[in-house]
Amino acid sequence: MPQNLVLSFEEKTSMKLAELFASYGYKKYKMSKFEEYDLYIENKSFLKSENVIAFNDPTGKLLALKPDVTLSIAKNTADNETEPRKLFYSENVYRVSGNMHEFKEIPQLGLEYIGEVDTYSLCEVLIVAKQSLAIISDSYVLDISHMGLLIGLLEYAGLSYEVRDEITTLIGTKNSHEIRRVLSSRGVDTDLTEKIVTLSTLYGSIDKIIPLAEKLIVNETTRAAVEELKTVCNILKISGQADNINIDFSVVSDISYYNGITFRGYIEKVPGSILSGGRYDNLLKKLGKNSGAVGFAVYMDLLSYLDRDNGRYDADVLLIYNENTSAEKVFEAAAELREKGERVFASTTECKNIKYKRLVKIGEGI
Amino acid sequence: MSKMINIALPKGRLGEKVYNLFEKLGYGCPAILENSRKLVFEDEENNVRYFWVKPSDVAIYVETGVADVGVVGKDILLEQNPDVYELLDLGFGKCRMAIAGKKGEHLPTDRTVKVATKFPNIAKKYFASKSREIDIIKLNGSIELAPILGMSDVIVDIVETGTTLKENDLDVYEDIVNISARFIANKTGFRFKTQEIELMKSKIEKEIAK
Numbered sequence: 001m002p003q004n005l006v007l008s009f010e011e012k013t014s015m016k017l018a019e020l021f022a023s024y025g026y027k028k029y030k031m032s033k034f035e036e037y038d039l040y041i042e043n044k045s046f047l048k049s050e051n052v053i054a055f056n057d058p059t060g061k062l063l064a065l066k067p068d069v070t071l072s073i074a075k076n077t078a079d080n081e082t083e084p085r086k087l088f089y090s091e092n093v094y095r096v097s098g099n100m101h102e103f104k105e106i107p108q109l110g111l112e113y114i115g116e117v118d119t120y121s122l123c124e125v126l127i128v129a130k131q132s133l134a135i136i137s138d139s140y141v142l143d144i145s146h147m148g149l150l151i152g153l154l155e156y157a158g159l160s161y162e163v164r165d166e167i168t169t170l171i172g173t174k175n176s177h178e179i180r181r182v183l184s185s186r187g188v189d190t191d192l193t194e195k196i197v198t199l200s201t202l203y204g205s206i207d208k209i210i211p212l213a214e215k216l217i218v219n220e221t222t223r224a225a226v227e228e229l230k231t232v233c234n235i236l237k238i239s240g241q242a243d244n245i246n247i248d249f250s251v252v253s254d255i256s257y258y259n260g261i262t263f264r265g266y267i268e269k270v271p272g273s274i275l276s277g278g279r280y281d282n283l284l285k286k287l288g289k290n291s292g293a294v295g296f297a298v299y300m301d302l303l304s305y306l307d308r309d310n311g312r313y314d315a316d317v318l319l320i321y322n323e324n325t326s327a328e329k330v331f332e333a334a335a336e337l338r339e340k341g342e343r344v345f346a347s348t349t350e351c352k353n354i355k356y357k358r359l360v361k362i363g364e365g366i
Numbered sequence: 367m368s369k370m371i372n373i374a375l376p377k378g379r380l381g382e383k384v385y386n387l388f389e390k391l392g393y394g395c396p397a398i399l400e401n402s403r404k405l406v407f408e409d410e411e412n413n414v415r416y417f418w419v420k421p422s423d424v425a426i427y428v429e430t431g432v433a434d435v436g437v438v439g440k441d442i443l444l445e446q447n448p449d450v451y452e453l454l455d456l457g458f459g460k461c462r463m464a465i466a467g468k469k470g471e472h473l474p475t476d477r478t479v480k481v482a483t484k485f486p487n488i489a490k491k492y493f494a495s496k497s498r499e500i501d502i503i504k505l506n507g508s509i510e511l512a513p514i515l516g517m518s519d520v521i522v523d524i525v526e527t528g529t530t531l532k533e534n535d536l537d538v539y540e541d542i543v544n545i546s547a548r549f550i551a552n553k554t555g556f557r558f559k560t561q562e563i564e565l566m567k568s569k570i571e572k573e574i575a576k
Contacts, residue, residue, distance in 0.1 A: 174453055
């Protein structure tokens with residue numbers, strides 16, 4: 001019997017993603033729903049929203065419902081990890097989101113690679129991210145960026161932290177007119193300003209963008225960033241994985257946690273990014289761990305945009321019988337239909353609150 | 367083949383001006399000019415579909431991806447902070463967000479300020495940046511009445527020419543930010559209709575630079 005009768009699109013996708021992660025050697029990591037509140041206070045800018053549901057445990061200690069999984073995994077890493085750890089998780093996180101700014105339970109599936117991040121491991125994570133998107137829909141894009149370019153250009157411009165944050169946000173919204181306004185008010189020269197503006201507008205395939213990105217090199221940080229991006233993109237191309245991948249430097253994340261490659265995945269018809277990840281050595285450093293890390297998460301709640309038709313029918317067949325039909329006959333008829341993989345609802349009346357594809361009547365006098 | 371672009375325009379004067387600009391650039395949709403109560407207009411030849419929506423709803427239509435692009439005042443973007451790309455400053459629909467109150471008086475400094483406004487988030491953020499505590503009175507129209515009747519000390523509102531303020535014996539105390547119309551795009555739409563949206567952006571950019 002086909003087993004996909006009851007599983008929702010989200011559940012099916014989540015199974016396929018877990019299988020994909022496992023096939024690359026990632027091990028499932030089950031976590032507690034709660035975490036010490038302090039962790040989020042110390043790292044609040046890592047979180048997308050600062051609101052956390054906090055409560056006291058029986059001993060009076062302040063706990064929080066997890067707003068994020070990566071922080072907990074990073075926290076539980078040994079200070080001097082010698083061997084790489086590959087973990088995946090499927091957890092609910094609790095965040096404020098949406099137009100009404102209310103707490104929501106958001107199912108998240110993701111993976112983390114913790115250890116020395118070499119070129120292979122980095123490309124592997126990118127390819128798994130790409131394959132995850134392909135599992136969800138045929139119409140997807142994975143956008144890759146390198147934080148080093150932004151960090152290097154802002155360093156070179158010698159801007160204060162406040163202005164750096166402002167520019168980072170503006171790059172995230174491809175807002176070139178405001179970038180020009182802010183930078184000119186800070187006395188940044190036109191050449192450098194235009195480089196930062198270009199960073200926000202560049203978008204396209206690897207072949208189109210890499211040569212243009214080379215023109216943005218101003219110092220060692222930016223040079224190293226472009227070199228790493230080139231290496232990674234080359235490997236993706238050679239392994240035949242460059243399709244549906246674009247380079248987009250407006251994919252920005254918090255500079256104090258993320259360094260190196262960052263990426264986001266988009267699916268047609270789903271507003272906002274459904275997948276988000278990157279290299280976060282800086283977070284581990286902040287937590288006192290001597291290790292590198294890269295990972296991503298898939299926001300499963302957004303799948304609802306693709307799943308409009310699911311659940312439209314409660315049953316495939318509404319099987320109507322009456323008092324002239326023996327119970328065995330009804331069992332037999334229903335079993336026959338189920339054998340063909342159909343969902344059968346047997347009833348003596350044509351129920352109005354059941355949505356069904358077709359009606360089958362058995363017995364005399366119906 | 368190029369894909370159809372869905373455009374959300376604000377009902378009213380600004381929207382009409384924007385439509386005229388878009389028509390000039392090859393995004394015409396003649397049906398829109400027929401005086402009807404329809405809200406959706408499609409032109410297969412130019413591959414565009416227009417929606418007329420309430421000005422304060424444009425950003426929501428674009429954020430959810432129902433519209434790929436739209437035109438909206440910066441005031442709405444600052445107030446709602448939607449997750450969209452702000453691709454261009456169109457340079458028209460200019461006005462400013464300002465703090466105003468009774469003529470001859472000034473912003474009270476010795477107590478919590480009562481602020482009447484349609485833009486609570488902008489007001490909160492601005493006064494917080496000055497370390498001032500405020501009480502917000504959220505109104506949906508005729509904001510100028512609030513200080514006249516003593517309901518609030520000041521208002522935070524859009525000032526175009528200042529005529530309404532003058533006629534009600536009010537005066538601008540401080541400017542908060544300059545406002546103009548912005549061309550915005552949905553983040554997913556931009557990725558799947560990149561060519562179409564980038565072409566439209568560059569056409570508009572060239573036209574407004576003239």
